[in-house]
Amino acid sequence: MPPPHAAHARSFSPISLSRWARLCLCAGLVVLAGCATTQPRQTADAGSNHLLRDSYLLSTQADPLGAWLDSKDSLALDYPQSTSRHATPAPKTLANTALKFLGVKYRYGGDAPGEGFDCSGLVAYAAEKSLGLKLPRTASGQAQAGISIDRNELRRGDLVFFNTLGRRFSHVGIYLGDKKFVHAPRSGAAIRVESMDIAYWRKRYNGARRLKPQSATAQR
Template sequence: MPPPHSASAQHILSTLSVARFLKLMLCAGAVALAGCATQPKQTADASFSNHLLRDSYLLSTQSDPLGAWIDSKDSFAIDYPQSESNPTSSTPKTLVTTAMKFLGVKYRYGGDAPGQGFDCSGLVAYAAEKSLGLKLPRTASEQARTGISIKQNELRRGDLVFFNTLGRRYSHVGIYLGDHKFVHAPRTGAAIRVDNMDMAYWRKRYNGARRLEVKHETARR
């Protein structure tokens, strides 16, 4: 017959074994977490990292005040051609003013109409078609092959400006307003707004600019 205290001793030993096992599991978990936290950047998914970087920046910035941009509609360059359906219309319309009408409209990936929202290239394509009668390609990278390439110091209102925001060239597009500002649809969860190209984020990622060619253009440059 075993000693009366043997059952109690076995219970204590069993409890200590479980505690030791749990401690080892916690240590292993901590090592695993540390490994994730110190994972080299080059092994991470580049596209995911670029999305996070872009969204982090855009979340921390605010759109510019509108007063300076809407005090005079005549300050916006590049007129619409006269509508074929209404050739007698003399109302001056511009690529910039068309895009600026949608300030505050929510970003929507793949969106290219006011009722559903816009992504960056959708906004540009819609504004170009409605204001200039131009049917632009749908993506920013394709739009970067339209029109005429221009230098940054040659920028005029209505030019398209391109940025590398996702780890590839020409992955973002906006419409230049003058004074280093541009209007664009930034990202999911945000709205169409005005940003400053002199901000470090945009300055570092600037890819170039294109000037749209409009037949029978009536633009006041």
């Protein structure tokens, strides 16, 4: 029978110590492996965030319409008296009022924000709220309001008309300057700003009218 201290001595034998060292080494490798798998995941996550940020910045910088709308001067109606240093504050403008409804869905026959607008409904609503004018309800009727102007005389707040249905003055929008206009385009779309230089609108443009707050109101 081995002496009582033999079992205790066996636990510290070179073989046991070697096995214990191997176990410690394996545990360390597992920990390191865990760090190695974690680190690339963090890098990948960071890379994804950078891609999202870069994509967002790229789309923002490539949005000339968004940048244009950020310019307060682009939204002001260009009345002559507004250039005077001693002029009274300009009233709410036709352009500003219409731009408040960007994104509102088109609705045929609509003439209020809660229900949506068609092209002439948007113009009629904005003219009444900003200039106090009660315009005819149709685009063709609105083409008789105010005074006729040439295309090279256009300024912000003028009405621009297009032939979109095979007849004159079948569509109307509000000129914003820089060859842009705001309008309610069609069913399934929303009120938006577009360029009159687009081939579709350039070919169909057929006149413009200028409204004035002091003009006699046109009746329905």
